[in-house]
Amino acid sequence: MLRVFRPYRFFIFFIFCDTLSNLGWAQTLHIFSGVVRGSDGTVLPGASVAVPALGLGTATEADGKFSLSLPEGPQQVVVSFVGYTAQTLAVNLHRNQQHSFTLASSTAELSEVVVQGQQTLKQKLQSTQMGIEHLTIREAKLLPALFGEVDILKTLQLKPGVQSGGEGSSGLFVRGGSADQNLVLVDNVLVYNPNHLFGLFSVFNPDAVQSVDLYKAGFPAQFGGRLSSVVDVKLREGDREKFVTSGGIGLISSRLSFEGPIQQGKGSFIVSGRRTYFDIFTRALNRANAHKEDYSPIPDYYFYDFNAKANYTLGEKDQLFFTGYLGRDVFGFTSPNGFQASFNWGNTLGALRWQHVLSPKLTMNTTAAVTSYKYNLGNSIDQFSFNLGSTILDYNLRTDLDYVPNDRHTVKLGAMLIYHNFGVGRLQRSSQDNSVNFGADVSYTGQEGAVYVTDNIKVSDKLQAELGLRATGFQSSPNHFGGLEPRASARYSLTDNIALKGSYAFMYQYVHLVSNSGASLPTDIWYPSRLSVKPERSQQVSTGASFLLGGGKFLLTDEVYYKWASNQIDFKDGAQIFANNDLDSQFLFGRGWAYGNELYLEKKTGKTTGWIGYTLAWTKRNFPPQLGTTGINNGQDFYPNYDRRHNINIVVLHELNTRISLTASFVYTSGAPTTLPFGRFALQDIYQGGIQAVPVYPDRNSYRMIPYHRLDLGLVYKLQPSRIGGQRDLTFSIYNAYNRRNAYFIYFEQTRDKATDKVTGYRAQQVSLFPFIPSVTYNFKF
Numbered sequence: 188m189l190r191v192f193r194p195y196r197f198f199i200f201f202i203f204c205d206t207l208s209n210l211g212w213a214q215t216l217h218i219f220s221g222v223v224r225g226s227d228g229t230v231l232p233g234a235s236v237a238v239p240a241l242g243l244g245t246a247t248e249a250d251g252k253f254s255l256s257l258p259e260g261p262q263q264v265v266v267s268f269v270g271y272t273a274q275t276l277a278v279n280l281h282r283n284q285q286h287s288f289t290l291a292s293s294t295a296e297l298s299e300v301v302v303q304g305q306q307t308l309k310q311k312l313q314s315t316q317m318g319i320e321h322l323t324i325r326e327a328k329l330l331p332a333l334f335g336e337v338d339i340l341k342t343l344q345l346k347p348g349v350q351s352g353g354e355g356s357s358g359l360f361v362r363g364g365s366a367d368q369n370l371v372l373v374d375n376v377l378v379y380n381p382n383h384l385f386g387l388f389s390v391f392n393p394d395a396v397q398s399v400d401l402y403k404a405g406f407p408a409q410f411g412g413r414l415s416s417v418v419d420v421k422l423r424e425g426d427r428e429k430f431v432t433s434g435g436i437g438l439i440s441s442r443l444s445f446e447g448p449i450q451q452g453k454g455s456f457i458v459s460g461r462r463t464y465f466d467i468f469t470r471a472l473n474r475a476n477a478h479k480e481d482y483s484p485i486p487d488y489y490f491y492d493f494n495a496k497a498n499y500t501l502g503e504k505d506q507l508f509f510t511g512y513l514g515r516d517v518f519g520f521t522s523p524n525g526f527q528a529s530f531n532w533g534n535t536l537g538a539l540r541w542q543h544v545l546s547p548k549l550t551m552n553t554t555a556a557v558t559s560y561k562y563n564l565g566n567s568i569d570q571f572s573f574n575l576g577s578t579i580l581d582y583n584l585r586t587d588l589d590y591v592p593n594d595r596h597t598v599k600l601g602a603m604l605i606y607h608n609f610g611v612g613r614l615q616r617s618s619q620d621n622s623v624n625f626g627a628d629v630s631y632t633g634q635e636g637a638v639y640v641t642d643n644i645k646v647s648d649k650l651q652a653e654l655g656l657r658a659t660g661f662q663s664s665p666n667h668f669g670g671l672e673p674r675a676s677a678r679y680s681l682t683d684n685i686a687l688k689g690s691y692a693f694m695y696q697y698v699h700l701v702s703n704s705g706a707s708l709p710t711d712i713w714y715p716s717r718l719s720v721k722p723e724r725s726q727q728v729s730t731g732a733s734f735l736l737g738g739g740k741f742l743l744t745d746e747v748y749y750k751w752a753s754n755q756i757d758f759k760d761g762a763q764i765f766a767n768n769d770l771d772s773q774f775l776f777g778r779g780w781a782y783g784n785e786l787y788l789e790k791k792t793g794k795t796t797g798w799i800g801y802t803l804a805w806t807k808r809n810f811p812p813q814l815g816t817t818g819i820n821n822g823q824d825f826y827p828n829y830d831r832r833h834n835i836n837i838v839v840l841h842e843l844n845t846r847i848s849l850t851a852s853f854v855y856t857s858g859a860p861t862t863l864p865f866g867r868f869a870l871q872d873i874y875q876g877g878i879q880a881v882p883v884y885p886d887r888n889s890y891r892m893i894p895y896h897r898l899d900l901g902l903v904y905k906l907q908p909s910r911i912g913g914q915r916d917l918t919f920s921i922y923n924a925y926n927r928r929n930a931y932f933i934y935f936e937q938t939r940d941k942a943t944d945k946v947t948g949y950r951a952q953q954v955s956l957f958p959f960i961p962s963v964t965y966n967f968k969f
Contacts, residue, residue: 218547220254228427234268256594283547308742318404331901331920335962340389347785347800360829363781363806364415367700374510379560395459395494404729405676405690408639408655414725425457433968454499462491486520504544532562578610600640607633633663652677661697663717684735696723725752752779777810806830832857850901860888913969926959
């Protein structure tokens with residue numbers, strides 16, 4: 188064990204000695220720190236804070252804070268952010284100083300130009316981080332959307348290296364990883380199922396979201412527990428200056444948000460709610476047709492979610508933050524013969540974060556959180572009822588420290604502990620007279636812990652590196668697992684406009700989403716590492732180059748990646764999932780590989796913005812014979828159903844004038860792998876009589892469906908302010924503008940001879956989900 192830690196101790200010793208040598212410069216340095224906000228009090232992550240005369244600068248963190256080490260004496264500090272008027276401050280440093288900047292909007296309508304969480308292209312070029320995508324809420328709200336429902340996860344699908352789970356799905360498959368290998372965080376709290384409506388929409392209300400970052404490679408050491416990506420969602424803090432009401436009315440749902448100051452200049456809050464109204468129309472139709480004997484009632488379905496966030500400044504060095512979320516999907520059906528079915532699922536989370544400034548160089552954030560996901564499926568007929576459910580409940584405590592000793596080092600370190608409670612399967616059958624009463628409950632607990640340290644080092648003006656190490660452990664009786672996760676990334680600037688980058692990351696995943704379906708469903712079960720179920724592991728190497736073109740208006744990146752994984756999990760054929768005390772015996776374990784090349788051209792400023800992305804990628808899996816089975820595909824490599832060879836995304840946003848914005852997005856992907864029978868053989872049925880045609884299947888996923896492509900169009904029209912002021916707009920969108928009939932799945936139907944009505948063969952039929960769909964949404968803010 189000591190041998191494992193020796194390189195790490197050497198690394199810490201080197202950083203410590205290097206830091207001491209830098210602090211010992213002849214020139215006296217002072218820390219200039221603070222926070223950058225917009226005129227409404229909203230923090231501005233990614234804002235530039237620079238001292239041009241010295242060639243020094245930094246970007247604000249997710250909470251809008253910054254810290255610079257500057258020489259003693261007079262300095263000119265320039266603060267800027269896209270969509271805001273730059274601000275210059277003259278300071279005379281004789282000691283450490285703090286200052287808060289408030290930037291005014293560069294246009295009259297603030298909400299349309301705030302680009303939350305966006306870094307300038309120059310900052311992205313100079314960053315050591317690879318494989319990161321910054322999603323702006325402005326872009327998400329402008330882009331055309333299915334049924335007009337803005338969805339940040341669907342917008343992420345328009346980035347290179349990200350695949351969807353199918354037509355209209357908000358699922359993410361990043362660089363060959365499965366759906367459960369994405370770490371989805373809301374204000375640093377885990378969300379287990381980020382989907383509504385069986386995956387068609389995400390749980391994130393865009394009115395409540397401040398910024399979204401997607402990490403695909405070179406994961407910072409503070410993130411762990413998943414193999415493929417990190418989706419880091421930050422919620423808005425609310426307006427600190429005035430009370431604001433905003434919302435929208437769409438085809439399938441409505442939104443409403445209320446925000447304002449708790450105490451002027453001391454704190455703020457925001458509450459947001461959203462609900463669909465499918466059930467209102469379906470109930471009206473059912474009542475109108477109740478008298479018809481052959482009428483089949485339409486099931487009730489709706490979803491809702493509620494977000495809340497508040498912050499309050501206790502003093503010069505202390506601030507409290509609260510985040511809450513509640514979301515539910517509710518499905519119900521009642522038939523004329525008395526059969527009733529109900530299905531509900533959803534997430535609940537709450538978090539309290541305390542931020543304490545220990546010194547101008549050191550800030551501590553401590554977060555206590557609880558998060559849960561559960562579903563319940565029930566039905567009844569006459570006196571008998573059946574219920575099936577599953578839950579996962581986490582209690583989380585973590586502390587993160589940000590230390591900036593000087594302008595050459597940015598150190599992050601911390602620790603976290605999670606207590607997991609897995610309700611793997613709860614089954615209950617009963618009757619009203621208690622003549623039938625049977626139940627089963629399978630549950631486990633687990634404890635997960637981690638400590639991490641990372642240092643972003645400015646080695647020289649051209650070379651910058653980030654070195655990190657994460658030590659993790661997991662315990663679920665009677666097993667213990669653990670290991671080290673080294674992380675490293677580097678950037679070398681060939682010129683001011685060309686940078687070379689590389690990264691490496693090792694990841695462990697201790698909890699697994701087990702499913703008997705290729706799609707991500709609400710009934711999928713989260714299961715801990717225990718007994719024969721070992722932690723999943725992956726390693727990823729990425730390298731690439733970035734080019735700033737057109738006088739800094741365009742950024743072109745080219746990244747190549749290779750990822751290999753072990754202990755991948757799938758079910759053996761005929762597996763029994765629900766309420767099984769020996770679920771470990773139902774798994775198969777294998778390996779996976781993913782590799783590809785991502786080209787990405789983006790433009791963030793001017794009247795016309797957008798991006799073009801192209802991905803060439805391969806994803807493979809291998810499950811050899813085990814547990815008395817032949818494995819999967821007889822132990823041969825196969826392509827999972829989210830493997831796509833080619834993926835093209837084109838997004839254009841154009842501001843026609845101050846009132847009209849036009850948007851368009853085009854998607855093309857290779858067909859999804861699937862398994863279809865290549866023939867049938869006749870079999871005499873000795874029990875029922877007659878001949879049965881039994882399908883014969885080839886290797887798994889040996890057939891590909893036709894390529895998928897779609898064009899979406901959008902228009903945002905700003906209305907004149909109402910008598911009470913504020914902002915209003917109409918958002919028009921067309922999903923699948925040229926009515927492409929994309930394949931959702933394929934099935935086979937019999938062909939019959941018209942004269943004899945005998946079966947003569949089988950014909951493949953394609954099912955398409957969404958045709959040409961226009962929609963309109965009314966948005967307001969006052």
